Amino acid sequence: MSQTTQLLVGTRKGAWVYRDDGARKAWRAEGPLFLGQIVSHYVQDPRNPRIQLIAAKTGHLGPTIFRSLDAGATWTEASRPPAFPKASDPQTARAVDHTFWLQPGHADEAGVWWAGASPPGLFVSDDNGATWESVAGFNDHPMYGKWAPSDSGTPDGPLLNQIVIDPRDAAHMYLATSTGGVFESGDRAKTWVPLNKGVEANFMPDPYPEYGQDAHFIALAPTNPDRIWQQNHCGIYRLDRPGEMWERIGKAMPSEIGDVGFTITPHPRDADTAWVFPMDGTDVWPRTSPGGRPAVYRTTDAGASWRRQDRGFPLEQGWFTVKRQAFCADEADPLGLYLGTTGGEMWMSDDEGEAWRPIAAHLPEIYSVVAAPTP
């Protein structure tokens, strides 16, 4: 019997699980989980698929982490959710508004999870998310106030929106933020340096600053972790380490489409292939599909060229917005791609982006979609 896929869906009003029939043809919805809670991320542990974590808050209540150790059958709450240290001046002290990103730790570090928060904060757990500690190496870095100014960020607040771990070395990590761009650590989060050379910040007096960029999404190529893909506020970039100068591969996108978007999804088996979901970044930044015609664009040559894939999407009046955690791939062959829209629709392709079809509608605003094997 073939492996079944599940889609873990976080929305502004709760979480859902969609399970396939083993052929990715029919999908069955389960949920809602935590109806009414704002779910920023819902993630399964690849090291132990029975462990799942959900980052949640509500309009009224503060943030927390819900945990399941039995593949979602039962849930408990973190006894100590991510929180900044108590400060001497409570009026200016930081408090976690919401946890935005949940990152299972390195394959060799069972039980370790990392979390990114708003305002920008890095937190770590070594007990499968039961208790969390503030990571002083970033949160108390002397440059924190410049890397994460409190007056900048997204409509939902400034973000530490991603944590990426080198699969070859648990101590080698990258962060993406909406306030300072990308940062790198070689000592397991004790120290950090900006990694933004060549990345534009066209909203700053110096458009190529050392830090201050808005890194919407970064991803390592799974078969070549020296390659980093980045969908930035100002374009699509690629960096091949140990190089430090990002290349704006979005320059090869059609000019009428541009290279603005929230997310980029690499192919799990081909380091030269990735997909983006462009959005309109003209004038007042509608952040909808350019021209009302949704499409993904695929590169198979590391960003030297891009090809439009839109079969199945609306040909007109399709004003999709896809947030940074809502576009993902499974690991099947041919690859399955999944995206969730802020209008509560989920779409998939089971042929590496050639054709798309809707698999869910009428959900609340979708924040995150994670494809994972059913335990």
Added chain:
Amino acid sequence: MNPVWIPSQLHAYTGGVSRVEASGPTIDAVLDDLDRRFPGLKFRVVDEQGRIRPHMRLFVGRQAARDIGAPIAQGAELLIFGALSGG
């Protein structure tokens, strides 16, 4: 002891119960006592710096509470409400 009103937003912690009792010389201490009985409740009402969260409202009797360090008289009622928070 102090009677405490628990709003619907926190019923997941109290098993659906709206009226409970807790004790302490300050609002903070009463919330700590509540948190011992209903783990996790306090952090969803008060942030890690001891500030009441923006969309929560606390009253002692009919008096709005701004500072959880304020004393609360034995027997006074603490009311926790979820305020307006958008759609």
